[in-house]
Amino acid sequence: MIEIKNISKRYGNHLALDDISLTINDGEITGFLGTNGAGKSTLMNIITGYISMTEGTILIDGIDSLEDPEKVKKKIGYLPELPPLYMDMTVAEYLKFVCKLKHIPVKQIPLEMEKKMAQVKIEHVRNRLIKNLSKGYKQRVGLAQAILGNPSLLILDEPTVGLDPREIIEVRKLIQEISKNCTIIISSHILSEISTICSKVMILDKGRHIVTAAPNELIEKMNNTTQLHIRVKGDEDAIQKALHKLEGITHIKKLGNYEEHTVDLLIVSEHGIDIREVLSVYLVTNHFPIIMMKNYDVSLEDIFLQLTSSERGE
């Protein structure tokens, strides 16, 4: 079990993480989700012991990361955003090198390497130089080095960034396979990327914890609000200004301009309030004809944007 308790991190005056707490159970795949600068890498680096926190505690299987950092490090496999690969080594040379770094007993090294190469399906490229591998295969080598020594926690920082769609699917499958033997934390700035494999997603925004929930719980949460997609004719700024004055609306988001002199908006109202009638009368009274109004299908991306922007008071 991973217990992250009240973690804060300051870089000078800048608060990169603000009182983050989270518990992750064994065998779970947990996603850290946030836009660039949200604090995902900082939190991952703190968990691995690579950087220190300003405040807070991290317990891995009950062991305090500050009290026994060596023991904690042995339990963690880490794949940073830029995998620490030596391009002029072959795959086998590199994995052997990592085994030695991880103090795996010499006698166990050949079997350990075979197992991990099989697990991420790279046996056939073992004698190739890493620099000659595709991005997808380089990432597999990165995964292999992270799982050498059987860590109980695997931390993957944006593991599918820069991969093509086919490679993304492959790497995702490998991660799911690996999760049968360990707990995984994975970061991403794309919700759909991780929602398919994570049992739990923690949303971070500018160092703050916004929400932690299962992807389907997030959708459920949003379905509890009434969401309308409207197309309105008139000056965009004037329409938005007028709508901000209408009571019962909790969120307004521009969806685009699909017809001349119109704007498409997402209107979210408070739970249980059917705002359609009030909204249409209000807009027409203000000389903004409604060209279209329908229920809005919420995607996980929308949920993310809504949760993070409402926190900022937008």
Ligand SMILES: Nc1ncnc2c1ncn2[C@@H]1O[C@H](COP(=O)(O)OP(=O)(O)OP(=O)(O)O)[C@@H](O)[C@H]1O
């Ligand atoms: N060494 C550092 N010194 C000063 N500020 C830093 C340092 N590392 C990160 N930051 C700042 O802390 C905040 C969080 O950065 P972090 O890299 O953890 O975000 P992230 O969510 O991982 O983003 P990305 O996806 O871009 O890596 C950012 O505002 C960043 O500029």
